Amino acid sequence: MQSKELNKDSNLRVLKEIAELLNEGTEISPLLKKVLQKLLEGTGVTTGWIFFIDHDGRHTVVSTENLPEALEKNNCNPLKKGSCWCIEWFKNGTLTKATNIIECRRLEKAMRNKEETNGIAFHATIPLQSGNEQFGLLNVSAPEKREFTANELALLESIALQIGSAIKRIRLTKKEQEIALIDERNRLARDLHDSVNQLLFSLTLTARGGAEMTEEESTKNTFKHIQTLAQDALTEMRALIWQLRPSGLEKGLIQAIKAYGEMLGLSVKTNLCGVLSLPAQVEESLWRISQEALNNCKRHSGQNDVEIAINVGKCKVEMTIVDHGIGFLYDKGKALPSLGIESMQERAEALNGIFTLESEPGKGTKIYTKLPY
Numbered sequence: 470m471q472s473k474e475l476n477k478d479s480n481l482r483v484l485k486e487i488a489e490l491l492n493e494g495t496e497i498s499p500l501l502k503k504v505l506q507k508l509l510e511g512t513g514v515t516t517g518w519i520f521f522i523d524h525d526g527r528h529t530v531v532s533t534e535n536l537p538e539a540l541e542k543n544n545c546n547p548l549k550k551g552s553c554w555c556i557e558w559f560k561n562g563t564l565t566k567a568t569n570i571i572e573c574r575r576l577e578k579a580m581r582n583k584e585e586t587n588g589i590a591f592h593a594t595i596p597l598q599s600g601n602e603q604f605g606l607l608n609v610s611a612p613e614k615r616e617f618t619a620n621e622l623a624l625l626e627s628i629a630l631q632i633g634s635a636i637k638r639i640r641l642t643k644k645e646q647e648i649a650l651i652d653e654r655n656r657l658a659r660d661l662h663d664s665v666n667q668l669l670f671s672l673t674l675t676a677r678g679g680a681e682m683t684e685e686e687s688t689k690n691t692f693k694h695i696q697t698l699a700q701d702a703l704t705e706m707r708a709l710i711w712q713l714r715p716s717g718l719e720k721g722l723i724q725a726i727k728a729y730g731e732m733l734g735l736s737v738k739t740n741l742c743g744v745l746s747l748p749a750q751v752e753e754s755l756w757r758i759s760q761e762a763l764n765n766c767k768r769h770s771g772q773n774d775v776e777i778a779i780n781v782g783k784c785k786v787e788m789t790i791v792d793h794g795i796g797f798l799y800d801k802g803k804a805l806p807s808l809g810i811e812s813m814q815e816r817a818e819a820l821n822g823i824f825t826l827e828s829e830p831g832k833g834t835k836i837y838t839k840l841p842y
Contacts, residue, residue, distance in 0.1 A: 480624050483511035487628055491635035495642070501532035504632060509534055512624070514609040516589060518548060519597070521605040526560045527784060528605070537587040539579030547575055555594035555606055564606075567595040567622035567629070571615075588612030595625045599633040607632065658713040666706050672699040707732060708764065721745065722752055726759045726777060733767045736774050743781030751842045754816045755779070755788055758824075761809045762790045762836050770794025770834065785841050793833040799826060813838070 487507050494500030505517045518533040518540070530548045533541070540547050553574040558564035570592050579586050592610035596603055607629050617625070676696035680689050708729075723739050730737030747755070759777065766775050770792045780787040810826060813836070817824035822840035 479511065480620075483508070483624070484627060484631070486511065488631055491631050494635060495639060497636060497639055498531055500635065500639075501632070502534065504628075505532055505534035508609065508628060512609075512621075513611055513614075515611045516587070516592075517607070517609045518545075519605060519607050520548075520556065522556065522559055522603075525784075526556075528556050531605070537579075537585055537589055539582075539584035539586045540575065542584075547579065551575070555608060558594075559596060559603070559606055564594065564596055567593060567617075567626040569616050569622070570594050570608075589614075591615050593617045593622060593625060595622075595629040597629050597633045597636065599630075599637040602633075602637060604633060604636050654713040658710045661706065661710050661713070666703070666710065669699055669703040669706055673703060704733070722747070722756060723779070725756060726763070729760060730763050730775060733763055734773060735763060735767060737763070738774070738776045740776070740778040741781075742779070743786075745779065745781055747781070747786060748842050751786060751820060751840050754820055754822075754840060755786070755838065757816055758813045758836070758838055759788065759790060761813050765807075765809060765834075766792045766794065769797070785839055788838045790836040791833065796828045796830050796833045798830055799828045 487504055490503050490507060491500065494503075501519055505519065508517060509515060516535050516537065518536065519531050520528045521531050522528045528549075530545050533545060533548070536545065536548075551574075554570055555564065555568075555573075558568075572590065573592055576586055576590050576592075580590065589610045589612055591614065592608050595607045595609075597605045597607055607625070609625065673696055676692045676699055680692035680696065683689050683692070722745060723741055727737050727739060763775060767773075772792065772794045774793065776789075776791045778787075778789045778791075780789075814824040817838050817840060820840050820842075822838060825837045826834070827837075828834040
């Protein structure tokens with residue numbers, strides 16, 4: 470009886486410590502790593518990993534702790550590739566509670582190849598959910614452990630429910646923050662349009678009127694210079710307003726890119742392969758990357774023709790932006806040449822994507838972006 474009471478107290482302590490972690494967390498990936506560490510410290514399990522599974526059934530490894538060499542090799546590639554019982558059961562809707570997995574496919578394969586599994590052959594799998602919404606799986610294991618008891622599964626299920634609630638809370642919070650950011654961008658865009666933009670437009674008209682009213686050549690040239698500067702500033706201001714609130718994005722990414730290029734005075738040729746139906750975050754990143762590329766073309770390429778190709782695959786989208794302008798000398802082994810190009814790379818890498826830049830003097834510039842979704 471005393472042993473059972475001690476075990477009960479230990480379980481309550483683990484639940485309490487994990488609940489405190491989840492309550493404080495604001496970023497999902499580092500939070501899940503801390504939860505796995507706490508789970509391994511407070512229970513008998515020695516290994517854990519978490520899958521997120523999207524609506525199309527694609528799974529992503531979001532956190533691991535103390536994996537055996539057979540699963541950890543090549544940046545956890547054995548976990549990332551292929552399917553297994555737990556993922557298949559999750560996808561067909563039969564995995565609704567904590568369950569023992571007998572003979573894990575991935576571990577079976579590793580043992581057949583005589584790879585190091587640290588004595589692990591079986592694991593428990595627990596769905597991560599909040600209400601009717603499911604996010605993925607929590608998998609845990611220990612050496613030589615063939616089966617988890619009913620009490621152990623109940624504890625793991627309680628922890629998984631806490632994790633699911635925390636994931637939903639964090640995602641809802643981020644969604645609210647995104648909406649607030651969009652609202653603020655729209656407000657700034659309206660303010661700039663109604664104030665600075667109108668003042669610059671008035672300055673352009675005033676300078677043109679001044680140039681027409683005077684006969685003195687030097688004064689006329691001064692007014693013309695002021696008019697040119699004001700027009701350049703007006704173009705920059707309109708581009709800034711577009712960046713804050715992209716007009717036309719609601720009509721599709723291609724339309725928005727072409728309209729933005731026209732606003733800059735560029736001739737944008739687009740080519741789309743596949744159906745352009747992307748998650749909002751992916752579309753936003755492609756839009757911002759193309760904006761910066763078009764700005765750079767306008768300022769630095771020395772010509773006005775740009776080619777943009779977008780290729781949409783089953784789980785990835787590729788965008789290539791090419792101009793045939795003056796180009797520049799770029800060494801791939803060194804830092805990127807500007808903050809704008811760095812921001813493009815950061816946007817791509819934030820979504821686990823790829824960004825590359827190619828340029829040579831006299832041969833133009835090519836920007837390539839690939840994003841998973």
